[in-house]
Amino acid sequence: MTPRIDRRHARRLALPILAVGGIALAGCGGDDDVLRVYSGRHYGIEAAFEQFTEETGIEVEFLTGNDAELRERIAAEGDETKADAYITVDAGNLAAAAEEGLFQPIESEVLSSAIPAELSDPDGLWYGLTVRARTIVYNPDEIAVDDLPTSYEELADPEWNDRVCMRNASNVYQQSLVASLIEHHGYDGALEIVEGWAANADIMGNDVLILEAVNDGLCEVGVTNHYYLAREYDENPDFDVELIWANQDDRGTHVNVSGGGITTHSSHPEDALVFLEWLATDGQQVLIGGNHEFPANPDVPPDEVLVERFGVDFVRDPLQASVFGALNPDAVRLMDEAGYG
Amino acid sequence: MSVLIAALVVIPVAMLAASILTPRSDVWSQQWATRLPGEIVDTALLLAGVGVCSTLLGTGLAWLVSAYRFPGVRVFGWMLILPLAMPSYILGFLTLATLGPTGPVQDQWRSWFGTDAWFPDIESIWGATIAFTLVLYPYTYLLARAALRDQAGGAYFAARILGAGPTEAARRVVLPLVRPAIAAGAAVVMMETLTDFATVQYFGVDTVSVGVFRIWRGTYDRDAAAEIATVVLAFALVAIAIERIARGRARFGQSGGEGAGLERRVLTGWRAVAASVACGAVVVAAFAGPVLQLVVWAVREQTSDRGTPLVDSFPEYLSNSVQLMVITVVVCLVAAVVVANAQRFGSRRLTGVAARAAAIGYAVPGPVVGMGVILAVVGADELLEAIGLDLPGAVATGSLVVLVYAYVVRFLAPGLGAVESGLGQVSEEMTASARSLGASSIGTIRRVHLPLSKASLLSAAILVGVDALKELPIVLLLRPFGFETLPVWVYNLASESRYEQAALPALSIILVALIPVALLSRRLERPG
Numbered sequence: 001m002t003p004r005i006d007r008r009h010a011r012r013l014a015l016p017i018l019a020v021g022g023i024a025l026a027g028c029g030g031d032d033d034v035l036r037v038y039s040g041r042h043y044g045i046e047a048a049f050e051q052f053t054e055e056t057g058i059e060v061e062f063l064t065g066n067d068a069e070l071r072e073r074i075a076a077e078g079d080e081t082k083a084d085a086y087i088t089v090d091a092g093n094l095a096a097a098a099e100e101g102l103f104q105p106i107e108s109e110v111l112s113s114a115i116p117a118e119l120s121d122p123d124g125l126w127y128g129l130t131v132r133a134r135t136i137v138y139n140p141d142e143i144a145v146d147d148l149p150t151s152y153e154e155l156a157d158p159e160w161n162d163r164v165c166m167r168n169a170s171n172v173y174q175q176s177l178v179a180s181l182i183e184h185h186g187y188d189g190a191l192e193i194v195e196g197w198a199a200n201a202d203i204m205g206n207d208v209l210i211l212e213a214v215n216d217g218l219c220e221v222g223v224t225n226h227y228y229l230a231r232e233y234d235e236n237p238d239f240d241v242e243l244i245w246a247n248q249d250d251r252g253t254h255v256n257v258s259g260g261g262i263t264t265h266s267s268h269p270e271d272a273l274v275f276l277e278w279l280a281t282d283g284q285q286v287l288i289g290g291n292h293e294f295p296a297n298p299d300v301p302p303d304e305v306l307v308e309r310f311g312v313d314f315v316r317d318p319l320q321a322s323v324f325g326a327l328n329p330d331a332v333r334l335m336d337e338a339g340y341g
Numbered sequence: 342m343s344v345l346i347a348a349l350v351v352i353p354v355a356m357l358a359a360s361i362l363t364p365r366s367d368v369w370s371q372q373w374a375t376r377l378p379g380e381i382v383d384t385a386l387l388l389a390g391v392g393v394c395s396t397l398l399g400t401g402l403a404w405l406v407s408a409y410r411f412p413g414v415r416v417f418g419w420m421l422i423l424p425l426a427m428p429s430y431i432l433g434f435l436t437l438a439t440l441g442p443t444g445p446v447q448d449q450w451r452s453w454f455g456t457d458a459w460f461p462d463i464e465s466i467w468g469a470t471i472a473f474t475l476v477l478y479p480y481t482y483l484l485a486r487a488a489l490r491d492q493a494g495g496a497y498f499a500a501r502i503l504g505a506g507p508t509e510a511a512r513r514v515v516l517p518l519v520r521p522a523i524a525a526g527a528a529v530v531m532m533e534t535l536t537d538f539a540t541v542q543y544f545g546v547d548t549v550s551v552g553v554f555r556i557w558r559g560t561y562d563r564d565a566a567a568e569i570a571t572v573v574l575a576f577a578l579v580a581i582a583i584e585r586i587a588r589g590r591a592r593f594g595q596s597g598g599e600g601a602g603l604e605r606r607v608l609t610g611w612r613a614v615a616a617s618v619a620c621g622a623v624v625v626a627a628f629a630g631p632v633l634q635l636v637v638w639a640v641r642e643q644t645s646d647r648g649t650p651l652v653d654s655f656p657e658y659l660s661n662s663v664q665l666m667v668i669t670v671v672v673c674l675v676a677a678v679v680v681a682n683a684q685r686f687g688s689r690r691l692t693g694v695a696a697r698a699a700a701i702g703y704a705v706p707g708p709v710v711g712m713g714v715i716l717a718v719v720g721a722d723e724l725l726e727a728i729g730l731d732l733p734g735a736v737a738t739g740s741l742v743v744l745v746y747a748y749v750v751r752f753l754a755p756g757l758g759a760v761e762s763g764l765g766q767v768s769e770e771m772t773a774s775a776r777s778l779g780a781s782s783i784g785t786i787r788r789v790h791l792p793l794s795k796a797s798l799l800s801a802a803i804l805v806g807v808d809a810l811k812e813l814p815i816v817l818l819l820r821p822f823g824f825e826t827l828p829v830w831v832y833n834l835a836s837e838s839r840y841e842q843a844a845l846p847a848l849s850i851i852l853v854a855l856i857p858v859a860l861l862s863r864r865l866e867r868p869g
Contacts, residue, residue: 078719096561168542336555
């Protein structure tokens with residue numbers, strides 16, 4: 001059945017095949033002394049990597065992408081992987097990578113003294129590098145400070161019906177917050193709270209939309225990550241939204257991390273370690289860049305906007321990041337069950 | 342050959358589908374009890390809405406600019422293709438940013454009518470339907486126009502001469518002739534909508550694809566996600582079936598030569614104005630308006646002190662994107678021509694199945710294709726190692742070959758659809774005559790089939806090229822180190838909600854996509 005291919009046609013077919021092949025080989029090449037990083041963190045990492053190379057002489061190549069898919073790629077590549085380190089946002093992703101055996105244990109005095117234990121994996125498989133708090137934001141024109149909800153749990157109360165904007169269930173930050181509720185209240189307790197949220201909240205596609213909706217007075221309060229609000233202040237110092245730190249009367253505000261680890265099949269584990277140690281110390285500021293996260297290393301001061309507008313002395317939920325990270329799948333199921341969009 | 346191509350396309354999809362063989366009832370029952378029924382309803386509503394609206398809009402506009410003369414018809418003829426250059430994820434966030442609850446339109450509305458004034462809820466299925474229709478109608482428009490141009494002219498003319506009125510001739514003669522093209526366009530539109538998981542989330546629409554990703558990324562359970570993905574596949578099969586039925590038994594071949602296009606009637610008075618306004622409104626809503634908004638953002642970002650990150654790397658991203666687009670087009674077209682033509686020469690049953698199978702990748706969301714390809718390639722690598730052929734790096738993931746492979750898996754279908762509908766216009770008798778005069782099958786393809794379906798081939802090239810240029814999830818997942826493209830640049834900024842900074846890279850994607858679109862429209866405008 002196959003059509004006969006004469007020589008002239010063969011030559012025509014050969015051209016595209018050669019073109020593809022040639023470029024493919026070019027793409028496969030690469031210097032073997034280079035540290036390769038898969039990064040689910042996107043903003044400002046070029047600056048951090050450049051400065052790292054300047055300071056240490058270690059060349060870095062990086063590949064950005066969606067956190068979950070990069071993790072799948074490392075898993076599928078197995079011992080063929082080119083990744084030496086995997087950096088990503090959200091403890092859930094880090095916990096999943098650890099669970100799948102993608103990280104090798106790190107023994108480093110520098111890392112264990114720079115990064116608090118609750119922000120790292122207990123077995124040293126990964127370390128948190130920056131901290132993001134998920135808390136309650138409000139519009140001071142719409143609601144008096146005394147009337148504000150003080151906890152995530154309170155937002156499930158019918159009194160908040162139609163007054164609150166929250167993030168959709170597909171978002172990892174929202175998943176992590178719910179995972180922390182599961183740890184504190186048990187599955188059924190958390191389910192009740194999230195059902196209350198589902199009944200009350202206008203659910204939106206991203207944190208910036210929530211902040212704008214609060215600013216426009218469409219909702220009185222919202223729940224977002226703190227640095228999105230700090231960014232709005234960068235654009236517009238008169239942005240009409242403030243935050244309060246949630247759950248200050250009990251366990252503290254839910255905080256998540258971005259962090260990283262060394263891959264199990266890394267070809268340059270020593271360089272990868274130098275890299276993580278640098279990110280946890282000298283590199284903290286440049287890694288955070290203009291993104292207004294808190295440094296995971298308590299010796300590094302947070303940026304001015306945070307100090308001036310938010311106050312940085314607040315109680316943080318001491319829950320191990322690895323614990324709520326591991327509960328992430330349960331959180332997704334719970335939100336499905338609660339009918340939370 | 343066509344069977345081999347089909348097999349290559351099916352393998353990655355099959356590797357993921359294999360998880361179904363060991364069903365995990367807990368996930369199924371949990372999802373059935375919670376989200377899945379609602380997701381299925383929303384998916385069906387969205388697909389039906391977008392399918393119907395895009396078909397009506399695309400076909401209607403194609404008929405308008407092909408059959409009539411009115412002020413600006415030439416300009417509109419090509420301008421109506423422009424939204425093809427607009428990635429749906431960009432139009433999605435633009436629609437929400439302008440018409441959404443926090444956008445300027447509703448701000449103004451509230452300042453006029455008070456904070457509680459009613460405004461249609463944009464974050465809804467119908468909001469998503471409008472956004473998808475505006476970016477996807479060009480697919481039906483394009484295919485319908487090519488068909489009208491290539492084959493409807495003579496038949497319409499004959500019908501008119503035989504006494505049919507313009508409407509009757511259009512309905513009874515032209516519509517059946519272009520029906521396969523319209524059906525192919527509708528199928529493409531529905532597949533694009535079905536596999537999207539980013540744009541729908543802006544609008545808060547819970548489709549099955551969104552569910553697949555929530556489970557995959559949120560519970561780290563690929564097998565469970567793959568199982569829910571079978572529901573997506575089921576929808577795809579329904580869409581394909583609808584296409585088959587709509588296409589029906591239609592087999593129309595020209596007796597020879599290129600079509601001369603329709604004789605255009607001149608519209609006058611209010612009809613002419615209405616036609617111009619209708620075309621203009623679509624161009625503004627789907628293209629000019631969004632582009633203007635992007636330009637405003639881009640200028641504001643460029644002149645602010647923080648600027649747009651990564652501008653320096655622009656030439657590199659551009660050349661990577663273009664390279665990838667060109668290679669994908671070449672490979673997909675060669676594959677599509679082989680698969681489509683095999684049906685003329687080979688065992689009809691086998692090649693027919695191969696052709697349908699080769700189109701399956703289009704029904705699968707990009708990231709799922711990407712994962713399947715990784716699994717297939719790693720599997721092939723292990724197989725080669727097992728038989729002692731160690732090719733380090735050559736088959737490992739993260740090479741351009743793998744990337745192009747995944748693109749072909751995903752984008753063969755739109756190319757194939759267009760090539761097939763072009764080939765449909767070449768009558769079986771012509772193939773038979775060429776063969777009986779001694780031409781080889783390749784010679785017949787080259788000297789008879791290809792020249793007669795040039796317009797459709799060009800459409801195929803553009804459809805595949807623009808899709809490949811805009812594609813994001815596959816390139817995110819499979820690209821080699823350091824191989825950054827324009828959409829990756831947009832993604833890196835947009836995923837951190839830095840939409841304004843993403844305006845400049847978004848504009849650059851649209852500008853690049855305009856090149857093939859412009860080539861195509863010139864070809865369409867040239868008199869037959």
